[in-house]
Amino acid sequence: MARVLFVVFGGLAYLIFFATFLYLIAFVGDLPGVPRTVDHGPAGDRITAFIVDLGLIGLFGLQHTIMARQGFKRGWTAIVPKPVERSVYVLFASIALLILFAFWRPIPQPVWAVENPLAVSVIWGLFALGWLIVLSSTFLINHFELFGLKQVYQNLRGAAPSPPRFRQPFFYRLVRHPLYAGFIIAFWATPEMTLGHLLFSVGMTIYILIAIPYEERDLVGALGDDYASYRGRVGMLFPRLRRASPSTPPLEARDS
Numbered sequence: 001m002a003r004v005l006f007v008v009f010g011g012l013a014y015l016i017f018f019a020t021f022l023y024l025i026a027f028v029g030d031l032p033g034v035p036r037t038v039d040h041g042p043a044g045d046r047i048t049a050f051i052v053d054l055g056l057i058g059l060f061g062l063q064h065t066i067m068a069r070q071g072f073k074r075g076w077t078a079i080v081p082k083p084v085e086r087s088v089y090v091l092f093a094s095i096a097l098l099i100l101f102a103f104w105r106p107i108p109q110p111v112w113a114v115e116n117p118l119a120v121s122v123i124w125g126l127f128a129l130g131w132l133i134v135l136s137s138t139f140l141i142n143h144f145e146l147f148g149l150k151q152v153y154q155n156l157r158g159a160a161p162s163p164p165r166f167r168q169p170f171f172y173r174l175v176r177h178p179l180y181a182g183f184i185i186a187f188w189a190t191p192e193m194t195l196g197h198l199l200f201s202v203g204m205t206i207y208i209l210i211a212i213p214y215e216e217r218d219l220v221g222a223l224g225d226d227y228a229s230y231r232g233r234v235g236m237l238f239p240r241l242r243r244a245s246p247s248t249p250p251l252e253a254r255d256s
């Protein structure tokens with residue numbers, strides 16, 4: 001019975017995540033048809049908006065950084081059943097974003113406004129490309145494991161959880177963090193940048209830059225030399241122009 005309930009919970013957490021992800025695209029792109037976006041919502045004075053928005057980005061960053069750490073997971077799974085640990089993380093991450101959407105205060109002062117129609121189309125193309133990279137990277141790594149569905153399904157079938165495995169598919173051959181690179185592209189690619197959007201983009205980019213060393217420390221711990229050597233060969237967010245030195249032993253191609 002518990003196993004079925006875990007699947008239901010995992011499925012619900014996934015659906016909430018996916019709806020939140022779609023809303024995030026509309027929020028960042030200031031797209032029509034949604035009640036609040038980075039540039040549309042309750043107006044207020046600039047200083048209050050700045051403090052509130054910074055707090056919301058901080059809340060999101062703290063939730064992500066703390067709950068994703070191996071040390072936290074070890075303590076957390078004493079309370080939360082292991083098969084749903086990832087789903088609970090996904091749910092909390094979605095809630096942190098929903099709070100950000102609900103309480104975000106726009107700061108409408110323009111920072112840049114591109115008017116050339118060709119340039120505007122190119123920028124919207126980059127925006128779409130960023131989200132496409134984000135979504136496709138989740139499938140390259142393992143979409144269903146990343147969002148907790150694989151864990152609850154394996155538990156339902158009585159199968160042991162899969163051990164972590166180093167992977168280097170497609171984008172991951174170019175950069176170590178394509179998903180984060182996709183987010184950064186999507187956050188910055190706007191033809192009309194306002195002060196509020198700029199705060200969001202700078203805050204989220206700084207969060208990503210702070211989070212990467214923590215994530216990589218866990219990945220080296222979980223995947224060992226494979227990830228340590230990968231770090232020496234492949235760029236973090238930008239592809240390296242120089243080839244790895246001949247002293248770096250090539251890894252076997254595991255994911256072509």
Ligand SMILES: C[S@@+](CC[C@H](N)C(=O)[O-])C[C@H]1O[C@@H](n2cnc3c(N)ncnc32)[C@H](O)[C@@H]1O
Nearest residue numbers: 137141165166167168172176177178179180181
């Ligand atoms: C939210 S994803 C982000 C992945 C990566 N930082 C990126 O930007 O593409 C984080 C999870 O992806 C997995 N991961 C990241 N890189 C990996 C790799 N090269 N091989 C296997 N798993 C990886 C780990 O399980 C990690 O906890």
